[in-house]
Amino acid sequence: MRNHVPVLLHEVVSGLQVESGAHYIDATVGGGGHAREILKASAPDGRLLGLDRDLGALQMAGEELAEFGERVILVHGSFAHLGDVAVDQGFSPADGVLFDLGLSSLQLADAERGFSFMSEGPLDMRFDPTSPGPTAADLINELSADALADLFYEFGEERQSRRIAAAVVEARPIHGTGELVEVIKGAVGRRRGRLHPATLVFQALRIAVNQELSALKAALPQAVGLLRPGGRLAVIAFHSLEDRIVKRFIGRESKDCVCPRELPICTCEHTATLRVVTRKPVYPTEEEMAENPRSRSARLRVAERKGY
Numbered sequence: 001m002r003n004h005v006p007v008l009l010h011e012v013v014s015g016l017q018v019e020s021g022a023h024y025i026d027a028t029v030g031g032g033g034h035a036r037e038i039l040k041a042s043a044p045d046g047r048l049l050g051l052d053r054d055l056g057a058l059q060m061a062g063e064e065l066a067e068f069g070e071r072v073i074l075v076h077g078s079f080a081h082l083g084d085v086a087v088d089q090g091f092s093p094a095d096g097v098l099f100d101l102g103l104s105s106l107q108l109a110d111a112e113r114g115f116s117f118m119s120e121g122p123l124d125m126r127f128d129p130t131s132p133g134p135t136a137a138d139l140i141n142e143l144s145a146d147a148l149a150d151l152f153y154e155f156g157e158e159r160q161s162r163r164i165a166a167a168v169v170e171a172r173p174i175h176g177t178g179e180l181v182e183v184i185k186g187a188v189g190r191r192r193g194r195l196h197p198a199t200l201v202f203q204a205l206r207i208a209v210n211q212e213l214s215a216l217k218a219a220l221p222q223a224v225g226l227l228r229p230g231g232r233l234a235v236i237a238f239h240s241l242e243d244r245i246v247k248r249f250i251g252r253e254s255k256d257c258v259c260p261r262e263l264p265i266c267t268c269e270h271t272a273t274l275r276v277v278t279r280k281p282v283y284p285t286e287e288e289m290a291e292n293p294r295s296r297s298a299r300l301r302v303a304e305r306k307g308y
Contacts, residue, residue: 005033005105005291005292005294005295006030006031006033006034006037006100007100007102007236007284007288007292007294007295007298008236008282008284008288008295008298008300009033009034009037010037011282011300012034012037012038012098012100012234012236012300013037013038013041015232015234015277015278015282015300015302016038016095016096016098016232016234016302017096017232018038018041018042018046018096019041019042019046019095020042020043020044020045020046021042021045021046022042022046022047022095022096023046023047023048023049023091023093023094023095024038024042024046024047024048024049024094024095024096024097024098025048025049025050025051025082025086025091025094025096025097025098025223025226026038026048026049026050026051026098026100027051027079027082027097027098027099027219027223028051028052028079028098028099028100028101029050029051029052029057029058029061029074030052030054030057030060030061030100030104030106031057031060031061031064031104031106032050032060032061032062032064032065033064034098034100035048035050035061035064035065035072036064036065038096038098039065039068039071039072045071046071047071047072047073047091048065048068048071048072048073049073049074049075049085049086049089049091049094050065050072050073050074050075051074051075051076051077051078051079051082051085052074052076052077053076053077053078053127053128053131053210054107054127054128055076055128055129055130056106056110057104057106057107058074058076060106061074062074073089073091075089076128078128078215079099079215079216079219080211080214080215080218080219082097082219082222082223082226083222083225083226086222086226091226092226093226093227093228093231094226094227094228094231095227095228095230095231095232096227096231096232096233096234097223097226097227097231097232097233097234098234098235098236099216099219099223099234099235099236100236101212101216101235101236101237101238101242102236102238102294102298103115103206103238105294107127111177112124113125113126113129114135114136114177115202115206116177116202117177117180117181117196117198117199117202118196119177120176120177120178121176121177122135122137122175122176122177123135123136123137123140123174123175123176123177123180123205124136124137125202125205125206125209125210126209126210127210133209134209135209136205136206136209137174137175139151139205139208139209140168140172140174140180140205141172141173141174141175144169145162145165145166145168145169146165148161148164148165148168148169149161149162149164149165149166151204151205151208152164152165152200152201152204153204154204155203155204155205155207155208155213155241156200156201156202156203156204156207157200157240157241158200158201158204160187160188163187163188164183164184164187164188164201166187167183167184167186167187168180168183171183180198180201181197181198184197184198184201185197185198203239207241212242213241213242213245216242216245216246217245217249220233220235220245220246220249221249224253224273224274224305227305228305229305229306229307230304230305230307231304231305232277232302232303232304232305233250233274233302233303233304233305234300234301234302235300235301235302236298236299236300237298237299237301238297238298238299239297243281243299243301246301247301250274250276250301250303251276252270253272253273253274253303254272254274254275254276254303255270255272256270256271256272257270258270272306273305273306274303274304274305274306275303275304275305275306276303277302277303277304278300278301278302278303281299281300281301282299282300282301282302283298283299283300284296284298
């Protein structure tokens with residue numbers, strides 16, 4: 001039974017222009033939902049390389065994609081090392097690269113992973129539980145109040161970051177998700193409009209634990225470097241921090257000059273590597289959002305590798 005519903009599924013396959021015999025990379029293969037559709041659309045001989053930091057997700061992807069046999073290669077690892085993995089596995093050049101940056105329903109549902117503020121569990125939040133850390137508990141219990149406040153503000157855009165950080169330091173040690181949620185509620189109140197009061201703090205901790213933004217910044221140029229001329233890059237983001245990085249990267253790489261406007265002549269010698277395909281992000285349809293409420297915040301951007 002498939003427990004994770006891939007968002008913007010048809011839009012991704014269309015955006016990548018999936019075709020028979022081509023090579024695709026799913027840099028966040030998760031439960032294999034997008035990968036399955038890419039493999040179906042690239043039949044009979046298209047191939048796919050899937051990466052994930054979560055061994056549990058890789059196992060599920062292996063089961064989901066078993067029918068495709070040798071057309072699929074799955075690798076345990078971070079997309080921060082995408083270039084090396086793709087070369088090692090014979091996926092350079094590639095015809096398309098996909099990043100689905102969302103947290104999966106499976107990860108949220110597993111209380112022992114500590115991702116959800118809706119269930120009791122240890123404050124872990126590592127995508128790869130075999131990695132040495134740090135865990136969210138390490139950050140919560142070891143960082144200073146100022147460092148925590150900066151973390152909550154930078155990675156969660158939490159406006160009450162200093163108040164929450166002070167409350168956390170006062171309540172330490174904190175080891176469980178439920179404990180942290182109660183501390184946050186005590187600091188900012190139990191209701192904050194549509195958002196749960198712990199949403200932004202949990203987002204910030206998860207991003208910090210897994211170094212998500214730095215990994216994304218490292219992976220995007222590697223992905224472009226792997227694409228053949230005409231190959232497509234597709235990225236699904238779920239919050240503004242990720243989407244801003246993707247938007248700025250594609251914007252920069254679609255220009256021949258990136259010099260400051262005040263310079264009278266170009267000195268950067270930058271050459272555009274991408275052509276923008278989606279001038280504005282693609283959002284889920286009303287029907288998809290009704291069927292899968294978690295898709296509401298998803299946005300897809302697509303760009304094409306320019307020829308030499």
